Amino acid sequence: MSTSEIQEEIIDEFSILEGDRENTIFYIMELGEKLSALEDSAKVEDNIIKGCQSKVWLTTDFNEGKVVFKADSNTAITKGLISLLIRVLNKKTPDEIIDTDLYFIQKIGMNQLIGSQRSNGLTAMIKQMKMYALAYKAKADN
Amino acid sequence: MLNSIDINKIREEFPVLNQEVNGFPLVYFDNAATSQKPTEVLEALNGYYRGYNSNVHRGAHTLAAKATDAFEATREKVRDFVGAAHTEEIIFTKGTTEAINLVAYSYGRAFIKEGDEIMISAMEHHSNIVPWQVLCEEKGAVLKIIPVSSEGELDYEAFENLLSEKTKFVAVVHVSNSLGTVNDVQRIIAAAKKVGAKVLLDGAQSSPHFNIDVQALDCDFYVFSGHKIYGPTGIGALYGKKEILEAMPPFLGGGEMIKEVTFAKTTYNELPYKFEAGTPNIGDTVALKNAIEFIERIGKDNIADHENSLLLYATEKMRAIPGIRLVGTAKNKVSVISFLMEGVHHFDLGMMLDARGIAIRTGHHCTQPLMNEFGIDGTARLSLAVYNTKEEIDTFVKALSNIANRFSKQKQKIS
Numbered sequence: 001m002s003t004s005e006i007q008e009e010i011i012d013e014f015s016i017l018e019g020d021r022e023n024t025i026f027y028i029m030e031l032g033e034k035l036s037a038l039e040d041s042a043k044v045e046d047n048i049i050k051g052c053q054s055k056v057w058l059t060t061d062f063n064e065g066k067v068v069f070k071a072d073s074n075t076a077i078t079k080g081l082i083s084l085l086i087r088v089l090n091k092k093t094p095d096e097i098i099d100t101d102l103y104f105i106q107k108i109g110m111n112q113l114i115g116s117q118r119s120n121g122l123t124a125m126i127k128q129m130k131m132y133a134l135a136y137k138a139k140a141d142n
Numbered sequence: 143m144l145n146s147i148d149i150n151k152i153r154e155e156f157p158v159l160n161q162e163v164n165g166f167p168l169v170y171f172d173n174a175a176t177s178q179k180p181t182e183v184l185e186a187l188n189g190y191y192r193g194y195n196s197n198v199h200r201g202a203h204t205l206a207a208k209a210t211d212a213f214e215a216t217r218e219k220v221r222d223f224v225g226a227a228h229t230e231e232i233i234f235t236k237g238t239t240e241a242i243n244l245v246a247y248s249y250g251r252a253f254i255k256e257g258d259e260i261m262i263s264a265m266e267h268h269s270n271i272v273p274w275q276v277l278c279e280e281k282g283a284v285l286k287i288i289p290v291s292s293e294g295e296l297d298y299e300a301f302e303n304l305l306s307e308k309t310k311f312v313a314v315v316h317v318s319n320s321l322g323t324v325n326d327v328q329r330i331i332a333a334a335k336k337v338g339a340k341v342l343l344d345g346a347q348s349s350p351h352f353n354i355d356v357q358a359l360d361c362d363f364y365v366f367s368g369h370k371i372y373g374p375t376g377i378g379a380l381y382g383k384k385e386i387l388e389a390m391p392p393f394l395g396g397g398e399m400i401k402e403v404t405f406a407k408t409t410y411n412e413l414p415y416k417f418e419a420g421t422p423n424i425g426d427t428v429a430l431k432n433a434i435e436f437i438e439r440i441g442k443d444n445i446a447d448h449e450n451s452l453l454l455y456a457t458e459k460m461r462a463i464p465g466i467r468l469v470g471t472a473k474n475k476v477s478v479i480s481f482l483m484e485g486v487h488h489f490d491l492g493m494m495l496d497a498r499g500i501a502i503r504t505g506h507h508c509t510q511p512l513m514n515e516f517g518i519d520g521t522a523r524l525s526l527a528v529y530n531t532k533e534e535i536d537t538f539v540k541a542l543s544n545i546a547n548r549f550s551k552q553k554q555k556i557s
Contacts, residue, residue, distance in 0.1 A: 021164045022497035026548075029490070033552075053505075054489055075487040114493075 321470025322478030
């Protein structure tokens with residue numbers, strides 16, 4: 001699936017929740033629980049995304065020209081948030097990752113739901129994922 | 143005592159409480175961060191800007207005189223509120239943080255020398271840590287820390303053992319913002335006096351809850367914020383003993399604080415103006431008087447009684463929820479409860495409660511060293527004020543129980 005198709009799928013899923021705050025939070029937490037756990041050895045300072053109030057660890061791999069993301073967090077909601085980003089951007093080429101406009105975040109009303117502090121954290125996560133993609137692209141171009 | 147105040151009537155005086163948040167009636171349990179404002183405070187702000195906004199002191203016109211009278215009437219009201227002997231012992235500041243900084247900069251730079259010791263406790267707010275760290279670094283003074291027990295009480299014996307002739311200043315929180323612990327400041331002040339140390343009390347969390355008498359306490363400085371005692375943000379006060387304030391150099395230079403300025407020399411104004419450079423926060427200062435009058439009308443004893451009954455009620459109900467751990471179980475507490483839920487991060491807990499219209503605070507509460515002592519990265523905290531009710535606690539406890547149930551079921555599912 002393309003990143004747009006995945007985003008449309010997410011928008012569809014969230015529309016069922018009809019903007020109910022509590023159900024949306026629970027749903028995000030459930031999504032986080034489904035994210036495969038990151039081994040403890042990867043939960044180190046170097047893998048922490050700076051700019052998040054919660055702890056978020058992100059690791060990457062480069063496999064057959066595609067970036068594989070893995071992540072974990074010490075808070076359930078944040079883990080759900082990064083799981084959504086991974087769902088869209090995982091196993092995509094660096095170019096796809098760099099070029100993807102993550103419009104689903106606005107469409108599902110995420111910023112209003114999580115408030116400005118967590119929104120900044122979400123922005124930091126996206127920035128970090130795109131930075132990794134840029135680094136892999138630079139490496140591949142060399 | 144309890145029957146003498148009608149909480150529902152008091153609630154009517156706080157328009158902000160009468161609203162729904164996320165589809166549920168607002169339950170505001172974040173009063174240690176800031177309290178809500180009664181109508182009379184809102185009207186005083188409005189009345190000042192609509193009726194007599196004018197710069198204070200030196201004005202040759204009627205509005206300026208009216209503004210000055212109202213501004214100075216608040217100073218007198220604050221004097222009475224903290225039990226000071228002289229009106230000029232009250233210095234207006236932006237709040238607690240600025241008041242502590244004023245003392246650390248002015249008193250600290252004039253009187254603290256290399257090798258002197260300054261003592262604070264392990265449960266201080268960052269506002270009562272950082273200014274002293276900066277001072278110690280600059281002067282080569284040493285910062286000593288009064289340890290705290292696992293219940294969240296100060297270790298008074300350790301404090302007394304730390305005291306020596308080297309101790310020049312003790313800056314300690316009267317009531318912990320994170321734990322609600324009421325510290326035995328009489329004991330601290332008495333012991334500090336014996337070695338000749340000056341004492342500053344951080345009253346940000348004691349001023350809303352019980353009567354303050356700085357003369358009976360015999361502290362040298364007492365500081366508090368208006369916005370935590372039902373008043374506006376951006377206004378607070380420093381009480382200092384007159385002879386000490388007189389010996390202290392000015393903190394900021396500028397208008398209001400001078401007697402005469404020439405390029406050769408400036409002479410400073412008298413107390414309290416020496417410490418109030420620039421146009422002050424007139425509107426908020428004027429309305430602070432109404433906040434104190436609100437408290438006086440309800441009665442601090444009545445407020446304390448009501449809040450204490452809420453504290454006991456909430457503590458008992460919360461203890462009954464499986465997986466809830468209370469952080470800070472001191473014998474003498476105000477209506478602040480810090481807690482953790484097993485398997486649920488406090489950030490998540492805060493958001494889930496918010497979805498039900500319940501406002502609490504989560505995080506380290508600007509007391510990171512204290513959180514480190516407890517080996518945690520923060521807590522969820524509810525803090526109750528005079529307008530809170532047992533019904534609201536029931537709503538909160540029900541929401542908390544639902545969350546606990548949900549997560550314990552999930553855990554069973556996984557295992």
